[in-house]
Amino acid sequence: SQTIHQWPATLVQPVGSPLSLECTVEGTSNPNLYWYRQAAGRGLQLLFYSVGIGQISSEVPQNLSASRPQDRQFILSSKKLLLSDSGFYLCAWNSATYEQYFGPGTRLTVT
Amino acid sequence: AQSVTQLDSQVPVFEEAPVELRCNYSSSVSVYLFWYVQYPNQGLQLLLKYLSGSTLVKGINGFEAEFNKSQTSFHLRKPSVHISDTAEYFCAVNSDRGSTLGRLYFGRGTQLTVWP
Numbered sequence: 001s002q003t004i005h006q007w008p009a010t011l012v013q014p015v016g017s018p019l020s021l022e023c024t025v026e027g028t029s030n031p032n033l034y035w036y037r038q039a040a041g042r043g044l045q046l047l048f049y050s051v052g053i054g055q056i057s058s059e060v061p062q063n064l065s066a067s068r069p070q071d072r073q074f075i076l077s078s079k080k081l082l083l084s085d086s087g088f089y090l091c092a093w094n095s096a097t098y099e100q101y102f103g104p105g106t107r108l109t110v111t
Numbered sequence: 112a113q114s115v116t117q118l119d120s121q122v123p124v125f126e127e128a129p130v131e132l133r134c135n136y137s138s139s140v141s142v143y144l145f146w147y148v149q150y151p152n153q154g155l156q157l158l159l160k161y162l163s164g165s166t167l168v169k170g171i172n173g174f175e176a177e178f179n180k181s182q183t184s185f186h187l188r189k190p191s192v193h194i195s196d197t198a199e200y201f202c203a204v205n206s207d208r209g210s211t212l213g214r215l216y217f218g219r220g221t222q223l224t225v226w227p
Contacts, residue, residue, distance in 0.1 A: 043201065043217040043218055044201065046214060046215070059214075090154055092155075098143045098160070098162060098205055099143075099145055102154035102155040103154050
């Protein structure tokens with residue numbers, strides 16, 4: 001069966017520091033991968049999606065970037081964090097189905 | 112772009128009472144519809160989905176939802192809730208039919224709190 005992992009689970013970083021969040025999927029090949037951010041009371045906002053290695057589409061221009069160095073690995077990065085980057089970051093995947101399956105999330109607090 | 116409206120941000124109910132969480136979407140084309148549940152500090156878990164066919168869909172944990180095309184609604188219901196149903200519920204829409212590259216558009220969520 002397929003599983004999706006995210007790490008770290010929680011992260012506290014100072015403003016201006018870099019960021020790297022990792023997402024990996026097991027048990028499937030060539031998945032579509034997604035990064036969402038969830039802010040309190042605002043639902044989920046799609047940040048990036050990827051249909052294959054090196055293929056990244058950005059939904060919202062911002063202080064973040066994404067990369068897909070391997071088929072089942074999706075990385076969210078920032079060179080300099082802002083206070084507004086705080087939130088709960090969720091990775092998701094799908095393949096031959098229309099629903100998406102979510103990872104456990106990373107809670108990021110920028111201080 | 113799609114928009115999804117969850118009409119209630121918070122729904123408090125007593126245990127064993129029925130509940131309905133409302134969801135409306137804006138779309139002039141056919142859509143796929145989903146309900147997800149999120150427990151504190153966890154990811155989202157798929158409750159149920161509507162892709163085609165019967166407008167009444169049943170999901171996990173005793174939940175069901177009815178797709179109403181004329182009213183562009185997809186309300187979630189459960190006839191008798193348990194304290195363990197306390198969680199946040201998200202309605203989502205995917206209108207990229209024909210492609211599994213499904214960009215989901217989410218509502219802002221409804222916090223369901225079940226009291227003993």
